[in-house]
Amino acid sequence: MSEHSLRYIDNGSFFTRIDALSKLLWVVLVILVTFQLTDNSARLVMLGLLFFIMIFLARIPFKSVWQAMPIILIMGTLLFFVHLFSTPSTSYINIAGFTLGQQGFDKGLQYFLRITIMVLASFILIWTTDIRDLMVGLVSIGMPYRYAFTVFMALRFLPVVQQEVDAVKAAHAIRGRAARSPLQHRFRLWQRYMFTVIVNGLRKAENTALAIESRGFGAYPDRTYTKQFHWTKTGIALILFFILFAIALLLWERSLI
Amino acid sequence: MTTEIKSIGEPLVRFEQVTYKHYDKPAPALSDVNLTVQRGSFTLLVGPSGSGKSTLCMLLNGIIPQILGGKLTGTVTVEGQDISKVPVQELAKSTGMLFQDPEWMFATLKVEDEIAFGPENLRRDPMDILESVEQSLNYVGMQHLRNNLVWALSGGQTQKLGLASVIAMQTPLIVLDEPTANLDPATTHSVHQLILRLRDEGKTVILVTKDLDEFMAEADDIILLAEGRVVAQGSPRDVITQHGNKMLELGVWLPEPTEIGLRLKASGQFNKSVPITVAEAVKDFADLKFHASKPNEKLVTDSETLIHAENIEFAYGNKFKALRSVSFDIKQGEIVAIVGQNGAGKSTLSKLLVGLLKPTAGEMTMFGQSAKRWKVQDLANQIALVFQNPEHQFLCDTVREELEYSLLAQGIDDQAVVNQRVEDMLARLDITDTADSHPFSLSAGAKRRLGVATMLIGGSAKLLIVDEPTYGQDRRLTERLMLLINNLRREGITILMITHDMRLVDTHIDRAIVMANGEKIFDGSPDILFQSPELVERASLRTTTLRRLVDGLRGLGITVPDGLNTVDDFIGAMQ
Numbered sequence: 092m093s094e095h096s097l098r099y100i101d102n103g104s105f106f107t108r109i110d111a112l113s114k115l116l117w118v119v120l121v122i123l124v125t126f127q128l129t130d131n132s133a134r135l136v137m138l139g140l141l142f143f144i145m146i147f148l149a150r151i152p153f154k155s156v157w158q159a160m161p162i163i164l165i166m167g168t169l170l171f172f173v174h175l176f177s178t179p180s181t182s183y184i185n186i187a188g189f190t191l192g193q194q195g196f197d198k199g200l201q202y203f204l205r206i207t208i209m210v211l212a213s214f215i216l217i218w219t220t221d222i223r224d225l226m227v228g229l230v231s232i233g234m235p236y237r238y239a240f241t242v243f244m245a246l247r248f249l250p251v252v253q254q255e256v257d258a259v260k261a262a263h264a265i266r267g268r269a270a271r272s273p274l275q276h277r278f279r280l281w282q283r284y285m286f287t288v289i290v291n292g293l294r295k296a297e298n299t300a301l302a303i304e305s306r307g308f309g310a311y312p313d314r315t316y317t318k319q320f321h322w323t324k325t326g327i328a329l330i331l332f333f334i335l336f337a338i339a340l341l342l343w344e345r346s347l348i
Numbered sequence: 349m350t351t352e353i354k355s356i357g358e359p360l361v362r363f364e365q366v367t368y369k370h371y372d373k374p375a376p377a378l379s380d381v382n383l384t385v386q387r388g389s390f391t392l393l394v395g396p397s398g399s400g401k402s403t404l405c406m407l408l409n410g411i412i413p414q415i416l417g418g419k420l421t422g423t424v425t426v427e428g429q430d431i432s433k434v435p436v437q438e439l440a441k442s443t444g445m446l447f448q449d450p451e452w453m454f455a456t457l458k459v460e461d462e463i464a465f466g467p468e469n470l471r472r473d474p475m476d477i478l479e480s481v482e483q484s485l486n487y488v489g490m491q492h493l494r495n496n497l498v499w500a501l502s503g504g505q506t507q508k509l510g511l512a513s514v515i516a517m518q519t520p521l522i523v524l525d526e527p528t529a530n531l532d533p534a535t536t537h538s539v540h541q542l543i544l545r546l547r548d549e550g551k552t553v554i555l556v557t558k559d560l561d562e563f564m565a566e567a568d569d570i571i572l573l574a575e576g577r578v579v580a581q582g583s584p585r586d587v588i589t590q591h592g593n594k595m596l597e598l599g600v601w602l603p604e605p606t607e608i609g610l611r612l613k614a615s616g617q618f619n620k621s622v623p624i625t626v627a628e629a630v631k632d633f634a635d636l637k638f639h640a641s642k643p644n645e646k647l648v649t650d651s652e653t654l655i656h657a658e659n660i661e662f663a664y665g666n667k668f669k670a671l672r673s674v675s676f677d678i679k680q681g682e683i684v685a686i687v688g689q690n691g692a693g694k695s696t697l698s699k700l701l702v703g704l705l706k707p708t709a710g711e712m713t714m715f716g717q718s719a720k721r722w723k724v725q726d727l728a729n730q731i732a733l734v735f736q737n738p739e740h741q742f743l744c745d746t747v748r749e750e751l752e753y754s755l756l757a758q759g760i761d762d763q764a765v766v767n768q769r770v771e772d773m774l775a776r777l778d779i780t781d782t783a784d785s786h787p788f789s790l791s792a793g794a795k796r797r798l799g800v801a802t803m804l805i806g807g808s809a810k811l812l813i814v815d816e817p818t819y820g821q822d823r824r825l826t827e828r829l830m831l832l833i834n835n836l837r838r839e840g841i842t843i844l845m846i847t848h849d850m851r852l853v854d855t856h857i858d859r860a861i862v863m864a865n866g867e868k869i870f871d872g873s874p875d876i877l878f879q880s881p882e883l884v885e886r887a888s889l890r891t892t893t894l895r896r897l898v899d900g901l902r903g904l905g906i907t908v909p910d911g912l913n914t915v916d917d918f919i920g921a922m923q
Contacts (some may be wrong), residue, residue, distance in 0.1 A: 099497065139407060155777075178822075187678060221457055223457060223458070223461050234417065246744075247456075259740050259818040261699070261704050262735050262741040263740075265702065265704070265728045265731075265732075265803075266728065266741060266743060266753070266754065266757060267725050267728040285443050290739075298447065299455070302416060302447055302455075303453070303465075304411070304436050305409045305436060306453070306466035306517065307470045307515070308437065308465075309437050309469070310440065311470075313471070315473065315474050315477065317464045317468065319475045
C-alpha cells in the first residue's frame with residue numbers, strides 16, 4: 092500500500108459522498124470569495140472553516156495533511172517574504188526582535204493566507220473526490236470528454252510523480268555526497284531529481300497515452316458511461332451553506348473596517 | 349529456416365515483408381518479417397533482449413507506426429485490417445494488449461471502473477459493459493476487490509486487473525508482453541493458468557515470456573526472433589528440435605529438462621526427441637544412470653558477522669507491519685537470497701539494510717555499530733544497493749562522470765587515481781565504448797552493470813545488495829551480471845540478492861532467507877528449502893523444472909544424487 096499524500100482517500104466521509112461537481116463549484120466559490128476578502132481576520136476565519144471541513148467532514152488523516160503541508164507552506168511562505176520585502180511601509184512593528192514594515196507584513200500575510208486557502212481547498216477536493224466522478228460530471232454539463240479527461244489524468248498522476256520523486260531520492264541518498272559544500276550537493280540532487288522525474292515521467296506518460304489509445308480512447312466523439320453523474324442534496328446544501336457563510340463573513344468583515 | 353506451422357483456422361495476423369525502423373534509430377528493429385498467426389492459436393514470441401519482440405507486439409495494435417512514428421515497409425494485417433491505415437482506436441476492437449507494467453495502462457482509480465474504461469470508449473451499451481465487467485472480474489477472481497483503488501493492489505492483482513481489462517474488450521486477439529516479469533513464482537503460475545484458459549476459450553493469444561516451461565506443451569507456435577528477424581516459426585517441438593541450440597546461443601531461457609536434452613543430444617548421449625516438458629523428460633531420462641552423491645561444494649562460511657538483526661520490526665504508519673520479529677546474521681563472503689511472495693517484506697528489509705529505514709523495534713547491528721547510529725550516506729561506503737531500476741541511481745550526464753561521482757563521494761579526489769580507477773572499472777564491465785554516453789541511453793544490461801559499478805568503484809563496500817538481478821534481462825545478460833557478482837564475491841564482497849528467480853537461487857545461492865507476510869519463515873540452504881512443499885507453498889515459491897525432473901526420476905526409483913542444482917551438475921553426475 093502506498094503512502095502518498097495527494098490522492099483520493101475513499102473513507103466514506105460526509106464530504107466524500109458529496110457529488111464531484113458541487114465540490115468543484117465549492118472550490119471555485121472559496122477562491123472567488125477569498126479574493127473579495129480584504130481583512131486578514133476574515134481570511135483566518137475562512138482558513139478555519141477549511142480546517143473544520145478537512146478534519147470533521149472529510150476526515151482526512153493527519154498524516155496526509157502533514158505530508159501535504161510543505162507544498163502549501165513553501166508557496167505561502169515564499170509569497171509572504173516577497174511581499175514583506177517589496178511593499179513600501181510607512182509604519183513599523185517589532186516581532187521577536189525584528190523590525191518589520193507594517194504594510195509589508197500585512198500584505199505578506201494576505202498573500203500567504205490567500206494561497207494557503209486556495210491550495211487547501213483544492214487539496215480537499217483531491218482527497219475527497221474520485222476524479223472519475225468529476226470527469227463524468229464535467230462531461231454531463233457539456234465539456235467534451237477529451238478535455239475532461241485531461242483534468243482527470245493530471246490529477247491521477249500527481250501521486251505517481253510523488254512516488255517517482257521518493258524512489259529517486261532514496262536511490263540518490265545511498266550514492267553519498269560528492270560535492271564539498273552541502274548546498275552545492277543539494278542543488279545537484281534537485282537538478283537530478285528534476286531530470287530523472289521528468290524523463291521517467293514523460294516515458295510513463297507516453298506509455299499511458301499508448302495504453303489508453305490502444306483501449307479505444309478517442310475512437311468516437313462521445314463515449315458511454317457505466318456510472319452516471321447525479322447532483323446530490325448534500326452538494327446543494329454545501330453550496331447554499333457556503334454562500335450564506337460567505338455573505339455573513341463579508342458583512343462581518345465590512346463591519347470591522 | 350522456417351518450419352511448417354499447424355493450421356488451426358484462418359490467419360488472424362499476417363506480416364508480409366515487414367521492415368520497421370524506429371524514429372531516429374540507424375538500424376531497423378524488425379527486418380523482412382514474414383509470418384502468420386492463425387485464428388484461435390496460442391503463440392509464444394521469444395528472443396533475446398532487444399530482438400524486436402515488443403516492437404512486433406506494438407505493430408499488432410497500430411501503436412507502431414501510427415503513434416510512435418518510424419518507417420514501416422511491408423504490410424501488417426489483423427483481421428484483414430491494415431494496421432497502418434485503420435486508426436489505433438478502431439484496431440482496439442481487434443487487438444487487446446497487456447503491457448509489461450499494467451499500472452501504466454490504468455486510466456481510472458477503481459478496479460471496476462478500470463475494466464469498464466475500454467468498452468466505454470467503444471460506446472458499448474452500459475448494461476452490456478456491466479455484464480462484461482462482472483464476467484472479467486469472475487475470470488480473474490477479483491470480485492471482492494471491485495471497489496478497491498488500483499494503487500492499493502498487489503503486484504499479482506495489478507497484473508490480473510490488466511488482464512481483466514483486456515478481456516472485457518472482447519477482442520479476438522490478445523497480446524501479452526511479459527505479463528509476469530515481476531511477480532513471485534506462485535502468482536506467475538496463477539496468471540499463467542488464466543492465460544491458458546483464454547486459449548481454451550478460443551482466443552488468439554500471442555505471449556512474450558521467458559517462462560517457457562508451463563507453455564511448451566500448450567502452445568501451437570513459437571516465433572523465435574533475433575536481431576529483428578524471424579529465425580524460426582513452428583510448433584514448440586519442431587522449433588526446439590531444429591533451433592534449440594541456437595536459442596541457447598542467443599540467450600533464450602529454455603526449461604532445464606529441454607536444455608539437458610539438447611546438450612545430451614549434441615554430445616551423442618541421447619537419441620530420443622528433445623523433451624519439452626518435465627513429464628516427457630522424466631520418461632525419456634528414465635534409463636540414465638548417475639554417480640553416487642557428490643559432496644556439496646558450496647562454501648560454508650564461518651567468518652565475521654557483518655549484520656546482526658534480532659527481532660527487528662518495521663511498521664509503515666500505525667497500521668501495516670511490514671516486518672515482524674525478524675532475526676538473522678549476514679556473514680562476510682556469503683551469497684544470500686531473500687525470497688518470498690510480492691509484499692512479503694523483502695524490499696522493506698533491503699531498505700533497512702541500507703539505512704533508508706530504521707527498525708521500529710528490535711536491534712540491528714551493522715559493522716559492529718547499532719543501525720540507529722548509521723547515517724545513510726556513511727553506510728553507503730559499506731553497503732552498495734543496486735536498484736531494480738538503475739536509472740533512479742544515476743546523477744550525472746555521462747557514464748564516466750557517474751563513476752567519478754562515486755569516487756568523490758568517498759573522498760577520493762586525486763585526479764590521477766580517479767582516472768585510473770574509472771578506466772579500470774569501464775574496462776572490467778565492458779562499457780569503455782560508452783564512457784561518454786548518457787547513462788539513460790545505455791542498454792538494459794549495461795545500465796545494470798553501471799549500477800553495480802557506481803556502487804563498488806570506491807572499493808570500500810563490503811556488502812552488495814542487488815534487487816531482482818534477472819528483471820528485464822535475457823539469459824546471456826543475466827549470466828554476465830552473475831559472473832561479475834561471483835567475481836566480486838571471490839574478492840570478499842558479501843552478496844545479498846532479492847529475487848523471484850528460483851533458477852538463480854538454485855544455481856548461485858548458498859543460503860535463502862524466506863519471507864512471508866513480514867515474517868522470516870526459513871533461513872538455510874535452498875536444497876533444504878525446496879524439499880519442503882509446505883514452505884514452498886507458504887512463501888509463494890515454485891521449485892525449478894530441474895528439481896521437478898529430479899523428483900520425477902526419484903519417483904521412478906532411480907537414484908539421483910543430491911545437490912544437482914544446475915544443468916551442468918545434472919550432466920556432470922551422469923555415468
